[in-house]
Amino acid sequence: MGQAVEDTTAETAVPRARGSRTGPVVAAARIGIPLAFLAFLAAAPLMFVDSFLRTLSTVFMYVILAQAWNIIGGYAGYASFGNVVFFGLGGYTVAVLMTELRWPFWPALPVAAVVGAVYAAVIGLPVLRLRGHYFAVATLGVAEGTREIIINLPKLTGGGSGETIPAVGSLATTSYPGNAGFFYMFLALAVIATAVVWRVSRSRFGYALRSIHQDEEAAAAAGLNTTRTKVRAFMVSGALTALAGGIYAFQQVTIYPDRLFSVEITVLMVVMAVIGGAGTVIGPVIGAIGLEFLSEYLRQNVLEYHTLIFGAIIVAVILFLPQGIVSFSRDAWRRRRISLLENARRYSL
Amino acid sequence: MQRFLQATAYGLLQGGLFAIVAVGFSLVWGVTNIVNLAHGALVIIGAYVAWQLHSALGLDPTLGMLPAAAILFASGYVIQRGLVNRVVNAPIWMTLLVTFGLELLLVNLLLVGYTGNYRRIRTGWASRALDIGGVRLPYGRLAGFGFAILLTVLLVLFITRTRTGLAIRAAGMDRGMARSMGVNIRHVYAVTFGIAAALAGAAGSIVGMTSTFSPADAGHFTLQSFVIAVLGGLGNMWGALAGGLLVGVVESLGAQYVSGTLINAFAFGLLVLVLAIRPSGLLGRPFYEARVET
Amino acid sequence: MTAALQTIDLSRRFGGLQALRGVSFTVEPGQIVGVIGPNGAGKSTLVNVITGHLKPTSGQVHVDGRDVTGARPWVIAEMGVARTFQVVKPFRDMTVRENVAVGAMFGAASSVAVAMQRADEILERVGLAKRAGFQPRELPVADLRRLELARALALNPRVLLIDEVMAGLRPAEVEAAVQLVLSLKEEGVTIVAVEHVMKAIMAMCDRVCVLHEGAVLSEGSPDEIASDERVIGAYLGERYARRTAERGDA
Numbered sequence: 001m002g003q004a005v006e007d008t009t010a011e012t013a014v015p016r017a018r019g020s021r022t023g024p025v026v027a028a029a030r031i032g033i034p035l036a037f038l039a040f041l042a043a044a045p046l047m048f049v050d051s052f053l054r055t056l057s058t059v060f061m062y063v064i065l066a067q068a069w070n071i072i073g074g075y076a077g078y079a080s081f082g083n084v085v086f087f088g089l090g091g092y093t094v095a096v097l098m099t100e101l102r103w104p105f106w107p108a109l110p111v112a113a114v115v116g117a118v119y120a121a122v123i124g125l126p127v128l129r130l131r132g133h134y135f136a137v138a139t140l141g142v143a144e145g146t147r148e149i150i151i152n153l154p155k156l157t158g159g160g161s162g163e164t165i166p167a168v169g170s171l172a173t174t175s176y177p178g179n180a181g182f183f184y185m186f187l188a189l190a191v192i193a194t195a196v197v198w199r200v201s202r203s204r205f206g207y208a209l210r211s212i213h214q215d216e217e218a219a220a221a222a223g224l225n226t227t228r229t230k231v232r233a234f235m236v237s238g239a240l241t242a243l244a245g246g247i248y249a250f251q252q253v254t255i256y257p258d259r260l261f262s263v264e265i266t267v268l269m270v271v272m273a274v275i276g277g278a279g280t281v282i283g284p285v286i287g288a289i290g291l292e293f294l295s296e297y298l299r300q301n302v303l304e305y306h307t308l309i310f311g312a313i314i315v316a317v318i319l320f321l322p323q324g325i326v327s328f329s330r331d332a333w334r335r336r337r338i339s340l341l342e343n344a345r346r347y348s349l
Numbered sequence: 350m351q352r353f354l355q356a357t358a359y360g361l362l363q364g365g366l367f368a369i370v371a372v373g374f375s376l377v378w379g380v381t382n383i384v385n386l387a388h389g390a391l392v393i394i395g396a397y398v399a400w401q402l403h404s405a406l407g408l409d410p411t412l413g414m415l416p417a418a419a420i421l422f423a424s425g426y427v428i429q430r431g432l433v434n435r436v437v438n439a440p441i442w443m444t445l446l447v448t449f450g451l452e453l454l455l456v457n458l459l460l461v462g463y464t465g466n467y468r469r470i471r472t473g474w475a476s477r478a479l480d481i482g483g484v485r486l487p488y489g490r491l492a493g494f495g496f497a498i499l500l501t502v503l504l505v506l507f508i509t510r511t512r513t514g515l516a517i518r519a520a521g522m523d524r525g526m527a528r529s530m531g532v533n534i535r536h537v538y539a540v541t542f543g544i545a546a547a548l549a550g551a552a553g554s555i556v557g558m559t560s561t562f563s564p565a566d567a568g569h570f571t572l573q574s575f576v577i578a579v580l581g582g583l584g585n586m587w588g589a590l591a592g593g594l595l596v597g598v599v600e601s602l603g604a605q606y607v608s609g610t611l612i613n614a615f616a617f618g619l620l621v622l623v624l625a626i627r628p629s630g631l632l633g634r635p636f637y638e639a640r641v642e643t
Numbered sequence: 644m645t646a647a648l649q650t651i652d653l654s655r656r657f658g659g660l661q662a663l664r665g666v667s668f669t670v671e672p673g674q675i676v677g678v679i680g681p682n683g684a685g686k687s688t689l690v691n692v693i694t695g696h697l698k699p700t701s702g703q704v705h706v707d708g709r710d711v712t713g714a715r716p717w718v719i720a721e722m723g724v725a726r727t728f729q730v731v732k733p734f735r736d737m738t739v740r741e742n743v744a745v746g747a748m749f750g751a752a753s754s755v756a757v758a759m760q761r762a763d764e765i766l767e768r769v770g771l772a773k774r775a776g777f778q779p780r781e782l783p784v785a786d787l788r789r790l791e792l793a794r795a796l797a798l799n800p801r802v803l804l805i806d807e808v809m810a811g812l813r814p815a816e817v818e819a820a821v822q823l824v825l826s827l828k829e830e831g832v833t834i835v836a837v838e839h840v841m842k843a844i845m846a847m848c849d850r851v852c853v854l855h856e857g858a859v860l861s862e863g864s865p866d867e868i869a870s871d872e873r874v875i876g877a878y879l880g881e882r883y884a885r886r887t888a889e890r891g892d893a
Contacts, residue, residue, distance in 0.1 A: 073442065077440070079440070079441050079442040079445070081445065126621070126625035127621065127624070127625065129625070130624055130625070132382075132441045133378070133382070133384045133441060133445075134579075134624055136384070136441060136442070136445060137384065137575050137579070137620075137624070138620070138621050138624045138625070140572075140575075141575070141576075141617040141618075141620040141621045141624075142617070142621055144572065144613070144617045145613070145614045145616075145617030145618050145620075145621065146614075148611065148613045148614030148617065149614050152611045152614065203755070204748055204754065204755050207741070207744075207745055207748060207755065208748075208749065210734070210736070210737065211734050211737075211745050214734040214735050214736055214737065215732045215733070215734055215735070217696065217716075217728075217732060218728065218732040218733070218734065218794075219734075219745070219749075220695075220696070220715065220716035220717050220720075221694060221696070221716050221717075221720060221725075221726055221728070221795075222720065222745050222746040222749055222750050222794060222797075222798065223717050223720035223721055223746065223749040223750030223751070223752075223798055224717055224745075224749040224750075225715075225717045225749075226717070227715070263568070267446070267449050270442055270445075270446065271446055271449075274442055274443075274446060278440075278442070304461070305457075305461070307453055307457045308453070308454060308457035308458065308461065310453065311450045311451070311452075311453025311454040311457060312450070312454055314446065314449075314450040314453070315432070315447055315450035315451060315454065318436070318443065318446055318447050318450065319432070319435055319436070319447070322436060322439050322443055344435060345435070346439075347435065347436050347437065347438040347439035347443065348434060348435050348436075348437070348438065349434045349435075349437040349438060349534060349535055349538065
């Protein structure tokens, strides 16, 4: 009996090699298409109206957030539900530096990244020892708590009434970039974030994250310093998210704690990464683009029911594509069949 | 001193109410490992059901609690069986996202149907109060507290003395083993969820009776249930009661003596602290290990 | 000569259960020591405490003479102590090759490319080379055990703790595993084998340590252990032990 099992396994199971078995044409397309796409985008301000440009800016902002989450949530498997805390801290760092200390924007931005990374390390050490839901809830608690702290420091942060960056006139330390300027900033950071994830996915660090995700105990037994790895991942995630927050703060000029630390943003970045494909490089990009355009479309056309329909669509997509669009597409391509109904039962009890 | 006593008494009464809201949430989390982000929405739905029955039929919320609980039980059962069950075996973020999407749906349906206006159920008697030594105890809140204790006791009895309760506990401790023993896990999970929803609904009608409510409050109830569930230990009924009382008193005293929102920061800080140091809760013993590393 | 591995009065309790009671034993370099005992004797707990997955309630663990009590698992791994898990824990979404390479990457501090090479060498050695591109879920249990072992070997260990690797294997597979372990000994690897399969213990071990209810019941050569009344009593019951002893005397 045992013999039979062994033999059939050897015959029918097809070994799946990581990386592509495809030829040079596909490899060229893999580089060529994104580059062409980028070139196209670079010309966007010349082609599109301001409002569309603003939408694109938001799309790329979410690409950054989703990719940053992807590192700690998708790859390492630690689903943070409080990453918005870095967004808020990044935004407030830039705002406070520019308003209170009269710094120009460009030196303030890297400081935001440092603040994000440091906060991630400080919070990460206690919180990354928790698993699953506990970690998610703890990060949520951290985000909410940090927001309350910000609100309660009105002298520094303007408290609940917000903080306004001097963006125009004689008080402005940096001239306001305008729609095109911010578009390029978000686009550049989105490309960087995606490049970082791409680099991580192929590196030793990527293996470290994935082994933590797939079996943390075994990873530790195999010699991986899981604590250090997790904190590092969290720091990278925090720094990228904080940078996005910093740019956002400047773009909005006036920021409020409720907006900059909003639960909606934190959940949205997770939804985008997950629906696109957590743990893949292109997944969060697809998720961010798809969902933000969907949201914008709903806002334009059915404003009163926007959130309602959006919620319904999220639930539906998650049900039918729980592993994300990218993984589903890859599986479907490999097995030459698409069955959403079957897919929905994948994680059923 | 007077202020302190009043605030403490008030906090205890409030805390009882928070406890009923949280105990179901804690039960579901402890037994099925599902964090239901839509829990707060269920509370608000309960409030609206009671409100509707009161305006249409003049039904007192203490009686309206029963239909509210029944309706919510049925809804909870269906939601779990039809929706949440599909993602039980998925990575953690799945249940969180599905329940979050559900919350968006439910809250927005309520907004569409009832608008965001704050409402309350005006009964004659609820706002009248018992006066003990200068400390004012509104009857509505006293009733709420009473029901909190009663429902907790009933729940504990149910869980420990009935066959279904036993099945629920077994499923919570070892799903696979319970299944091999003939427990219908899908049904048990759905019942657990239904019970949690029913309790949320009952709590909702009390909320409606003692204060104002609107769909926007849903998130607050969910977040609060987190804190209480963690403090009391997941799946621990008495722990949830104790946790609720603690949170109620702390919030009440906090509102009296400390700046309004700082108390929230404190509550969250406490949450993170408890999770970091003693994830099984101040009072509880969890069904499963919260920590990855000992 | 410093012992490769030594536990001193190691104890561990879980709430009301005393899983280990003052376990002291020593493993000299280059030996193969078997750890046997009935179910629940504390064998896996012992491995977990030694390798840092659990902290002892009291007592010490020394590796190469250094006190590593309470150190994190990767610290122990970096010192050259590798282990397998009783219930195999492969990285489920990585190929067999990648699974083993991870051990080399972190336990033996290699780059990805070097680690992959090393993985191929080890897979060849344990007989999994043909399955290098497979996913763990596609493997039968014997191969999963080999994978577990291969990943531990990727750390280039000086001390290897194997936890019930023979369980569920067919006689031919057990024989092959024993040969593999013996060949490792020839390379100077010190081995601690937690086992139930007596055939393997008798064939491989220089010394055997018997655990019963968390304490060391007996220690000695495989033959000594096999005829030790107390050991027989622990496994098969006191009455059987007495009857066997009586029959021996008579």
